[in-house]
């Protein structure tokens with residue numbers, strides 16, 4: 001069984017895979033990974049992969065060093081099942097690459113846009129020939145609420161849950177709509193624009209921020225919360241004889 005670890009800016013996701021299927025998912029602290037020993041005691045793990053977008057603290061490094069199985073560290077030197085056209089592979093967040101590897105596995109030969117809504121919202125494009133072209137990085141929902149509060153004199157820290165209106169009628173709704181509608185229009189804009197350029201475009205929506213928005217683009221959107229984990233699992237298997 002494979003152990004797949006995706007360490008993000010907010011949270012770490014750990015998945016156990018058996019023959020390409022997710023057996024169990026764990027959410028863990030990206031500062032401790034304290035569940036790792038129990039997971040390894042619970043399942044017969046034979047190899048692991050880790051991808052991180054943060055500098056790892058001593059406790060996480062120690063947890064990973066104590067893994068009783070071979071561990072693949074995903075970085076710019078790791079062989080990939082797709083072509084990487086990103087111009088700075090050494091600074092690329094490999095959660096982004098894993099997302100398109102996961103999408104390409106499900107729909108090879110298709111132009112795909114992946115929208116990953118987590119700490120940041122990332123937009124990734126992989127073409128029908130399996131070439132990852134890169135994409136854009138935008139603030140995630142919590143970052144938007146926090147920024148409005150922290151970079152102004154009087155704006156409160158508004159939470160996402162609450163009254164929704166077409167246009168804000170008070171400070172709370174004005175800020176909530178500004179953030180949530182802003183995200184919806186941004187995401188819809190990317191999809192609409194790219195659909196013009198790539199008429200056969202498929203879209204994946206992933207990431208921990210499970211929000212749904214009403215759009216007439218529903219027909220081309222696949223929601224897959226665990227796309228990054230699936231992509232990491234594919235990369236681990238692709239490197240089977242190298243670790």
Ligand SMILES: Nc1ncnc2c1ncn2[C@@H]1O[C@H](COP(=O)(O)OP(=O)(O)O)[C@@H](O)[C@H]1O
Nearest residue numbers: 008009010011027117118119120142207208209
């Ligand atoms: N235990 C949890 N289970 C599901 N979602 C969570 C959990 N903890 C946080 N989240 C949500 O997931 C978001 C982070 O999504 P994710 O894409 O996993 O983050 P990262 O940017 O760390 O990869 C958080 O902002 C929160 O909305």
Ligand SMILES: CC(C)(COP(=O)(O)O)[C@@H](O)C(=O)NCCC(=O)O
Nearest residue numbers: 008009053091092093118119120137
């Ligand atoms: C953009 C990200 C912060 C997204 O990470 P996440 O929201 O999953 O925590 C991460 O992919 C990253 O640190 N990227 C490095 C810069 C780049 O990809 O070019």
Ligand SMILES: [K+]
Nearest residue numbers: 008095116118
């Ligand atoms: K993410």
